[in-house]
Amino acid sequence: MNTLTDNLYDESVRMLWASSLIYTFSILLKAGREGKLDLGNTFPPEVLELYKEERLDVRGLDGENGLSFTKVVEIVKANADYLQENNIGGDFTTSIIEKLLAVEDADKSSDSLFLETFASIEQATQCVYGVVKDIVNKRVTVVFRGSTDLSTRDWQTNLSAQLVGLRTPKLLEDSLEGRLKDRLLVHRGFYNYIFSNSRADGDQRYDMILDDIKPLVEQEGYKLYVTGHSLGAALSSVLAFKLAGSDKPWIPKPVTCISYASPLVGTKGFRTAFTLLEKMGLIRYLRITNFNDLVPTIPPFSLGCTRRTFKHVGINLRIYDKKFILSHPNSNGWGIVNALRNSIFKPLCCALKEHGLQLHEKRMDAHKDALENMTLEDLYADEKLV
Numbered sequence: 001m002n003t004l005t006d007n008l009y010d011e012s013v014r015m016l017w018a019s020s021l022i023y024t025f026s027i028l029l030k031a032g033r034e035g036k037l038d039l040g041n042t043f044p045p046e047v048l049e050l051y052k053e054e055r056l057d058v059r060g061l062d063g064e065n066g067l068s069f070t071k072v073v074e075i076v077k078a079n080a081d082y083l084q085e086n087n088i089g090g091d092f093t094t095s096i097i098e099k100l101l102a103v104e105d106a107d108k109s110s111d112s113l114f115l116e117t118f119a120s121i122e123q124a125t126q127c128v129y130g131v132v133k134d135i136v137n138k139r140v141t142v143v144f145r146g147s148t149d150l151s152t153r154d155w156q157t158n159l160s161a162q163l164v165g166l167r168t169p170k171l172l173e174d175s176l177e178g179r180l181k182d183r184l185l186v187h188r189g190f191y192n193y194i195f196s197n198s199r200a201d202g203d204q205r206y207d208m209i210l211d212d213i214k215p216l217v218e219q220e221g222y223k224l225y226v227t228g229h230s231l232g233a234a235l236s237s238v239l240a241f242k243l244a245g246s247d248k249p250w251i252p253k254p255v256t257c258i259s260y261a262s263p264l265v266g267t268k269g270f271r272t273a274f275t276l277l278e279k280m281g282l283i284r285y286l287r288i289t290n291f292n293d294l295v296p297t298i299p300p301f302s303l304g305c306t307r308r309t310f311k312h313v314g315i316n317l318r319i320y321d322k323k324f325i326l327s328h329p330n331s332n333g334w335g336i337v338n339a340l341r342n343s344i345f346k347p348l349c350c351a352l353k354e355h356g357l358q359l360h361e362k363r364m365d366a367h368k369d370a371l372e373n374m375t376l377e378d379l380y381a382d383e384k385l386v
Helices: 010-034 070-080 080-085 090-105 152-161 188-195 205-217 231-244 268-279 333-339 348-355 357-366 370-371 374-380
Strands: 113-119 129-134 139-144 163-167 185-186 223-229 255-260 285-290 315-319 326-327
Touching: 010 070, 010 080, 010 090, 010 113, 010 129, 010 139, 010 223, 010 255, 010 285, 010 357, 010 370, 010 374, 070 080, 070 090, 070 129, 070 374, 080 090, 080 113, 080 348, 090 113, 113 205, 129 188, 129 205, 139 205, 139 231, 152 188, 152 374, 163 188, 163 315, 185 188, 185 231, 185 268, 188 205, 188 231, 205 223, 205 231, 231 268, 268 285, 285 357, 285 374, 315 357, 357 370
Parallel strands: 139 223, 223 255, 255 285, 285 315
Antiparallel strands: 113 129, 129 139, 163 185, 315 326
């Protein structure tokens, strides 16, 4: 089998595709559960009834590989009329499917991409995520869905910008000082959605994700990725940080997080701890943003009695039509220059377009040649950047 080169473009664009398709797939499952769609002709019969009452766990299919991507495509294509009638996905989803199929067709002897689990059964109260396995590149990827409509708690989560203490990961306790040894202040809504959701019926999402990925990453040579768009990007940032700092020996390091259009998630102490994990080689984070997107500039500060400014983490790839800029909290000029770039004073007229994944992909494609000549390892080795 041919493997993709781990260049910056290939790593990033596949995370973009996953972050986009999770919206479409969750809508189809919801419609099926509500009786708006009959998925009987396309859904694997052995799990057809289970998905209506439980989260989708298909790890036992196809020789313990999971639900193949070609089967997922069949499900999406078979319900194209419903998606079109409800103005969901459209040409962008179709183009992503075709590109992923081209990757699969590069080796016709077998499938390479598989869906393992998909948790959307309680999406009215909990975040939606899926786990994907790539048996060619040996990647296990946790994908979080971004915000949808008001039938979920997504927007309440986004607006819950008070601070809450995230327990400092075990591997950092001896390397931090003062109160940072015990806790780091982060966005309460994002934290609760993963670790402390009072409306969760059963396990918290964090515990479910650990159970989902453990048997997958314990296979020899598998790497762990986390991704998402918007709200999903914020959740991926927090989860990747927690996994990277965990002392669980089965979690492969470094954990790689590639996010799109992430809002701010933590305070200066969180940034300090995150940067330390980077220096220790335990996490790699590429945070991709469109230059005029408003969402990555919010919330600028916390709500509630304790007021702190929020800070971004990781390497930021800020993309324009004709250029891109790479920066990191440690790089020269981060202060006033990047503060201005992260200013909330963005033109509202193009906010939705700038936030969408379609424009992210268009600009990534425009810079494909340059990005294919870079790797995330190269960026982290660049002392001028990191």
